[in-house]
Amino acid sequence: MMTGCRLIQTVVAYANPQLRVNACDMPERFDALVEDFRSRPNVEILRTGHLVSRVSDYIIYSVEAKNIDAVVKQFGPSTKLGAIVGGQTSCKAPEIAAFERHLPPDVHIVSCHSLHGPKVDPKGQPLVLIKHRATDEAFEFVEKVLSCLNSTHVYLTGEQHDRITADTQAVTHAAFLSMGAAWNANNQFPWETARYIGGIENVKINITLRIYAAKWHVYAGLAILNPDAQKQIKQYAQSVTELYKLMLGGHREELRSRIMAAREAVFHTARPSKQEILLKEDVLNQFSLGELPEQRLKNNHLSLLAMVDCWWKLGIVPYDHMICSTPLFRMWLGITEYLFRNDKLLEEAIDTAIDDNTFRHDDLEFTFAARDWSSRVTLGNFDGYREKFEAIQKYFEPRFPDATKVGNEMIKTILAQTRERES
Numbered sequence: 162m163m164t165g166c167r168l169i170q171t172v173v174a175y176a177n178p179q180l181r182v183n184a185c186d187m188p189e190r191f192d193a194l195v196e197d198f199r200s201r202p203n204v205e206i207l208r209t210g211h212l213v214s215r216v217s218d219y220i221i222y223s224v225e226a227k228n229i230d231a232v233v234k235q236f237g238p239s240t241k242l243g244a245i246v247g248g249q250t251s252c253k254a255p256e257i258a259a260f261e262r263h264l265p266p267d268v269h270i271v272s273c274h275s276l277h278g279p280k281v282d283p284k285g286q287p288l289v290l291i292k293h294r295a296t297d298e299a300f301e302f303v304e305k306v307l308s309c310l311n312s313t314h315v316y317l318t319g320e321q322h323d324r325i326t327a328d329t330q331a332v333t334h335a336a337f338l339s340m341g342a343a344w345n346a347n348n349q350f351p352w353e354t355a356r357y358i359g360g361i362e363n364v365k366i367n368i369t370l371r372i373y374a375a376k377w378h379v380y381a382g383l384a385i386l387n388p389d390a391q392k393q394i395k396q397y398a399q400s401v402t403e404l405y406k407l408m409l410g411g412h413r414e415e416l417r418s419r420i421m422a423a424r425e426a427v428f429h430t431a432r433p434s435k436q437e438i439l440l441k442e443d444v445l446n447q448f449s450l451g452e453l454p455e456q457r458l459k460n461n462h463l464s465l466l467a468m469v470d471c472w473w474k475l476g477i478v479p480y481d482h483m484i485c486s487t488p489l490f491r492m493w494l495g496i497t498e499y500l501f502r503n504d505k506l507l508e509e510a511i512d513t514a515i516d517d518n519t520f521r522h523d524d525l526e527f528t529f530a531a532r533d534w535s536s537r538v539t540l541g542n543f544d545g546y547r548e549k550f551e552a553i554q555k556y557f558e559p560r561f562p563d564a565t566k567v568g569n570e571m572i573k574t575i576l577a578q579t580r581e582r583e584s
């Protein structure tokens with residue numbers, strides 16, 4: 162059973178039909194949910210979490226991370242004796258604290274986190290499992306139930322989970338959110354500008370639109386509530402600012418040596434080449450939202466230079482996190498790798514950064530945006546996060562149907578190619 166409608170859909174789609182699923186959403190959504198699941202005899206929609214909790218052997222809370230404490234406080238005491246309780250929220254510190262605070266001592270706690278969004282096939286994607294307070298038998302039960310997803314199980318503690326997802330998810334989202342904010346601030350639809358079409362530019366646009374087409378609370382929750390995330394996002398904003406200042410001041414040598422030091426730290430350490438993403442330009446070109454220009458326009462790729470600088474400053478080697486990577490993180494790492502593994506392109510980015518001031522206004526807005534997202538996160542400002550996110554969401558909304566279609570195709574193609582290489 163679970164709280165929250167999207168997860169019910171996923172479990173029902175993949176689960177063994179013998180499994181009985183008891184589920185609820187907010188009481189006002191009861192009639193609509195009953196209607197949605199009318200043709201599913203193994204799903205029973207109940208009116209509240211109390212009714213679900215008292216009859217279920219395994220309970221998953223899949224609600225907004227910022228509401229987890231209130232929801233567990235409300236329904237936790239109704240948990241069936243000896244049941245297993247877990248959560249699917251993207252940040253585990255508040256979830257586990259809520260379980261410890263509000264659940265009776267005689268229930269097991271096993272949490273999980275599917276590291277992908279709703280439109281991605283769960284097969285082979287990482288699924289984090291956290292055995293926080295449970296017998297081996299209870300843990301095996303959870304593994305068995307979730308095995309229907311065919312995901313790759315990754316065993317972590319709550320703290321390990323939050324540290325890794327801060328590096329992978331939170332900072333990745335911050336970069337794409339900042340791109341969207343900058344395009345919006347310049348009143349620009351990037352697919353109408355030659356600079357942003359083709360190759361890795363397509364990834365920037367498609368992923369940015371994919372993020373803005375989703376719900377704000379998912380990104381706000383995993384950034385604001387994860388104590389490690391604030392540090393990462395702050396460093397990213399600082400790296401953007403410092404590199405932008407070097408560009409503005411025309412400090413070519415300082416900029417170059419900083420970028421090369423970051424490259425050495427992040428990309429030149431020994432690792433199995435299997436982990437590299439190896440994106441191909443001709444494949445990426447297929448996923449444009451606009452017309453491909455005859456000649457590719459140069460870009461200084463401030464967003465990517467700053468990402469590698471940030472990893473370097475924090476001592477992070479992103480390949481170490483592949484086991485816990487989301488599709489968006491792999492795309493993001495894929496495009497940074499594309500730039501940093503190509504000497505000609507990287508030198509071109511440095512030259513463009515110093516010599517070409519055509520896109521200074523874009524980079525200025527990008528710098529403001531990275532800093533502004535960072536301060537909203539650091540201040541724990543959910544309302545401010547929502548307000549900014551939804552204003553930008555509205556701006557891009559007309560292109561969501563197209564962008565989601567192209568973005569899903571792009572992710573599917575690239576993930577399939579990466580999997581082929583791994584096998």
Ligand SMILES: NC(=O)C1=CN([C@@H]2O[C@H](COP(=O)(O)OP(=O)(O)OC[C@H]3O[C@@H](n4cnc5c(N)ncnc54)[C@H](OP(=O)(O)O)[C@@H]3O)[C@@H](O)[C@H]2O)C=CC1
Binds near residue numbers: 252276
């Ligand atoms: N979207 C994603 O890609 C992923 C999300 N997650 C995490 O999963 C969790 C759920 O996200 P997602 O499914 O996308 O978001 P949704 O907004 O679709 O789901 C949250 C659901 O919880 C319901 N809810 C809130 N409070 C209660 C309550 N007291 N009783 C019953 N139902 C309640 C909400 O109802 P209402 O809308 O009416 O308020 C809503 O339907 C989040 O913590 C998110 O971080 C994890 C992996 C991937």
Ligand SMILES: O=C(O)C(=O)Cc1ccc(O)cc1
Binds near residue numbers: 276379488490
């Ligand atoms: O791939 C990503 O980073 C996404 O944005 C989808 C997503 C969002 C929240 C999660 O907890 C897990 C995956």
